[in-house]
Amino acid sequence: MKLAQRYNRANLITSFIILAITGVIYYIAIHFILTSNLDKDLVIEEREIEAYVKNYGILPAPGDFLHQKVTYKKLTSSQTVERNFSYDHFYNEDEKKNEPGRSLTTMVSLKGAGYQVTISKSRVESEDLVQLIFAITLAVTVLLLISLLLINRFLLQRIWSPFYSTLGMMKAFNITQKDEIKPNNTTIDEFNELNESAHAMAIRVRKDYHELKNFTDNASHEMMTPLAIINSKLDSLLQTDTFSVAQGAIIEDIYTAIGRLIKLNQSLLLLSKIENKLISDIQTIDFQELIKEKMIQFQELFEKNELILKQQLEPCKVNMSKYLADILLNNLFANAIRHNIYRGSISIILNSNMLLVENTGKTDQLNYKLFERFSKSAGSEGTGLGLAISKQICNLYGFEISYHYFENAHQFKVKF
Amino acid sequence: MKILVIEDEESLMQSIVSYLKGEGNICEMVNSYWNALEKINLYSYDCILLDLTLPGGDGLKILSELKKMNKQEGVLIISARHSLDDKLNGLEMGADDYLVKPFHLSELKARITAIVRRKSFSGSNVMSFNEISVNLLAMDVKVNDKSIILTKKEYDLLIYFISNQGKVITKNAIAEHLWGDEIDMSDDFDFIYTHIKNLRKKLIEAGAKDYIKSMYGVGYKLGNI
Known part of the structure; x- marks a missing residue:
C-alpha cells in the first residue's frame, strides 16, 4: 500500500468519524434548545390562563391562534392531571394537515371544579430549522471530505515527486555504468537528506567495486606473469636444441602441468568475478x-x-x-x-x-x-x-x- | 619486420625477442612507459607489442599517444588482465589485437604476422614457404602454382605453420589456436594428429616436400629439410 493511500485512508476515516459525532451532538443540542424554547412559550400561555382564571373567574375561550391551540376538559372530582410536557400531533386548520406538535397538559381549578388544560404548539418550524441545519452540516462534511481527498491526491503527489525521482535513480543505478544520482530540486529537508545519502552511498559502492576489480586484476596479473614466463621459457627451450623422445616426454608433462595451473588460476579468477558480478556484457x-x-x-x-x-x-x-x-x-x-x-x-x-x-x-x-x-x-x-x-x-x-x-x-x- | 616490444618483465621479454628474431626481423625492447614513449616518438615500427601494466604509466596511454601522433603501427596488446572491459577498451582505442598472458610464443608470432600483413599497404597478401604459397585474400593454397583444396582447419593450420616456420610448435598451442582456449582438453591432443596427417598428405600429393615433422612427441615443425 502506498504511503499516500494509507495516509488518505486514516485521514478520511478520522475526519468522517469526527464529523459524524459532531453532527450528532449538534443535532441533539439544537433539538434541545428549540424544544426548551417551545416549552417556555407553553409555560407563558399556562401562566396567562391561570392569571385569567384568577382575575375573571372564568376560563378563557379555547382558541386556535398562531399555531397555538388551547383546549379544556372538565374533570370529575376524583380525577387529577399530572403537569406534563409531551410530543404529539398538531392539526393545522389553515393547511388542513397534521404536523408534529408539543403539548403541555396541566390543570386549573375553577369554583371547586377541576379542568384539564391542553396547550399545543406546532413544532413544524423548529423541525424545519433542524432539518436545514442538518442538511448544511452534511453538505459541509461532504465538501470537506472531497477537498481533503483532492488535496491529498494532488498536493501529496507534488510534494513526494522528489522522493520518486530519487527512487527512480536508485533503481536505475548500475554499478558498472557512470551515471550518478543527481541532486533533487526540492526544499524539503527529508528528501534532500535521502538524496544526499543515496548519492554518497553510490559513490562509496562504486569505489569499493573499483577496488575489488583492481584487486582481482592485480591478483591475475601477479600470478599470470610467472606462469607466462615459464610457458614462454618452455617454448624457447624447445627451439634451442635437439631433444630425445624421453626428454620430449618430460617437457610435455611440464607443459600439461603448467596448462592445468593456468586453467586453474583462470577458473578461480573467473569464479570470483562472477561472484562479485563483475561481468556485465x-x-x-x-x-x-x-x-x-x-x-x-x-x-x-x-x-x-x-x-x-x-x-x-x-x-x-x-x-x-x-x-x-x-x-x-x-x-x-x-x-x-x-x-x-x-x-x-x-x-x-x-x-x-x-x-x-x-x-x-x-x-x-x-x-x-x-x-x-x-x-x-x-x-x-x-x-x-x-x-x-x-x-x-x-x-x-x-x-x-x-x-x-x-x-x-x-x-x-x-x-x- | 621491425618490432617494438614494450614489456616490463625482463625474462618474458627475452623469450619473446629471441623467438621473434631472425628471418630479417629486428626487435627492440623497452621496459618502461617513458622509454616506450621516447622510442615511439623517434622511430617507426611494423608492429608494437604493448603490455598494459608498465612502470611509469598505463599502457593504454601509449596507445592513445600513438593515435595522437597519427602513427600507423600495428599494435598487439599483451596483458595479464583477462577482463572484458580492458579488451574492449584496448580495441576501441585502436589496438589491432589483444592477447592474454600466458600465451604460446607461436600464437604471438602468428598474431603479429597477421597484423603486419593487414597493415602493410604494399599489399603482400601472399605467404609462402618454398614451393607452397597461400593467397590470403582468395584463401587459395598453391603448390608449384597448382591449387589444392584444404578444409578450414587444415588451411588455418598451414598458415599457423608458415607464420612459425622453423619453430617447434607444441600440440597444446595448435589445439588452442584452432579450437580456442576455452575448450579444456588438456589431457589429450590426439585429435590434432588427424588434421596434421591430412594436411601433410595433401601437400605431398601436390608435389611438395614433406616439410612438417613431428618433434620429440611434443609438437611439430615446418622447416627446410
Missing part, C-alpha cells in the same frame, strides 16, 4: 545458434570417441553475457565428452525454457557434491571447477541447474 543470446556453433567446435572430440550425438533444438533466447554463455556450454559439453565411454552417446535438448545435456558415462549415479569447488571424480583431468563455475553462472542469472541420473544416463538440466 549482457545481451540476447540465441542458444540454438550458439549450440550449433559449439557442435562444430567440438566435432573432433565427438568423433574421436565415436560418440553418437542426438540433438533436438528449439529456438531459445536468453539474456546473459556472451562470454559466460560460452563458458557454460563449454563446461557442460566438455564434461559430457570427458566422462563418456567409447561409442557412448550425448543428447542435447533445448527448448525455450530449458537446456538438457545427457550423456552415457563410465560410472553409475554420482553421489558426491558435484557443484562444489574441487569436487571431481577419481582420475578426472579437469580442474574440478567447471561445474562450480556453471553453477555460479546459473545463480547469477537466476537459472536453475540440476543433476539427475536416469536410465543409465547422466543428465544436467539448466532451467532458464
Whole structure:
C-alpha cells in the first residue's frame, strides 16, 4: 500500500468519524434548545390562563391562534392531571394537515371544579430549522471530505515527486555504468537528506567495486606473469636444441602441468568475478545458434570417441553475457565428452525454457557434491571447477541447474 | 619486420625477442612507459607489442599517444588482465589485437604476422614457404602454382605453420589456436594428429616436400629439410 493511500485512508476515516459525532451532538443540542424554547412559550400561555382564571373567574375561550391551540376538559372530582410536557400531533386548520406538535397538559381549578388544560404548539418550524441545519452540516462534511481527498491526491503527489525521482535513480543505478544520482530540486529537508545519502552511498559502492576489480586484476596479473614466463621459457627451450623422445616426454608433462595451473588460476579468477558480478556484457543470446556453433567446435572430440550425438533444438533466447554463455556450454559439453565411454552417446535438448545435456558415462549415479569447488571424480583431468563455475553462472542469472541420473544416463538440466 | 616490444618483465621479454628474431626481423625492447614513449616518438615500427601494466604509466596511454601522433603501427596488446572491459577498451582505442598472458610464443608470432600483413599497404597478401604459397585474400593454397583444396582447419593450420616456420610448435598451442582456449582438453591432443596427417598428405600429393615433422612427441615443425 502506498504511503499516500494509507495516509488518505486514516485521514478520511478520522475526519468522517469526527464529523459524524459532531453532527450528532449538534443535532441533539439544537433539538434541545428549540424544544426548551417551545416549552417556555407553553409555560407563558399556562401562566396567562391561570392569571385569567384568577382575575375573571372564568376560563378563557379555547382558541386556535398562531399555531397555538388551547383546549379544556372538565374533570370529575376524583380525577387529577399530572403537569406534563409531551410530543404529539398538531392539526393545522389553515393547511388542513397534521404536523408534529408539543403539548403541555396541566390543570386549573375553577369554583371547586377541576379542568384539564391542553396547550399545543406546532413544532413544524423548529423541525424545519433542524432539518436545514442538518442538511448544511452534511453538505459541509461532504465538501470537506472531497477537498481533503483532492488535496491529498494532488498536493501529496507534488510534494513526494522528489522522493520518486530519487527512487527512480536508485533503481536505475548500475554499478558498472557512470551515471550518478543527481541532486533533487526540492526544499524539503527529508528528501534532500535521502538524496544526499543515496548519492554518497553510490559513490562509496562504486569505489569499493573499483577496488575489488583492481584487486582481482592485480591478483591475475601477479600470478599470470610467472606462469607466462615459464610457458614462454618452455617454448624457447624447445627451439634451442635437439631433444630425445624421453626428454620430449618430460617437457610435455611440464607443459600439461603448467596448462592445468593456468586453467586453474583462470577458473578461480573467473569464479570470483562472477561472484562479485563483475561481468556485465549482457545481451540476447540465441542458444540454438550458439549450440550449433559449439557442435562444430567440438566435432573432433565427438568423433574421436565415436560418440553418437542426438540433438533436438528449439529456438531459445536468453539474456546473459556472451562470454559466460560460452563458458557454460563449454563446461557442460566438455564434461559430457570427458566422462563418456567409447561409442557412448550425448543428447542435447533445448527448448525455450530449458537446456538438457545427457550423456552415457563410465560410472553409475554420482553421489558426491558435484557443484562444489574441487569436487571431481577419481582420475578426472579437469580442474574440478567447471561445474562450480556453471553453477555460479546459473545463480547469477537466476537459472536453475540440476543433476539427475536416469536410465543409465547422466543428465544436467539448466532451467532458464 | 621491425618490432617494438614494450614489456616490463625482463625474462618474458627475452623469450619473446629471441623467438621473434631472425628471418630479417629486428626487435627492440623497452621496459618502461617513458622509454616506450621516447622510442615511439623517434622511430617507426611494423608492429608494437604493448603490455598494459608498465612502470611509469598505463599502457593504454601509449596507445592513445600513438593515435595522437597519427602513427600507423600495428599494435598487439599483451596483458595479464583477462577482463572484458580492458579488451574492449584496448580495441576501441585502436589496438589491432589483444592477447592474454600466458600465451604460446607461436600464437604471438602468428598474431603479429597477421597484423603486419593487414597493415602493410604494399599489399603482400601472399605467404609462402618454398614451393607452397597461400593467397590470403582468395584463401587459395598453391603448390608449384597448382591449387589444392584444404578444409578450414587444415588451411588455418598451414598458415599457423608458415607464420612459425622453423619453430617447434607444441600440440597444446595448435589445439588452442584452432579450437580456442576455452575448450579444456588438456589431457589429450590426439585429435590434432588427424588434421596434421591430412594436411601433410595433401601437400605431398601436390608435389611438395614433406616439410612438417613431428618433434620429440611434443609438437611439430615446418622447416627446410
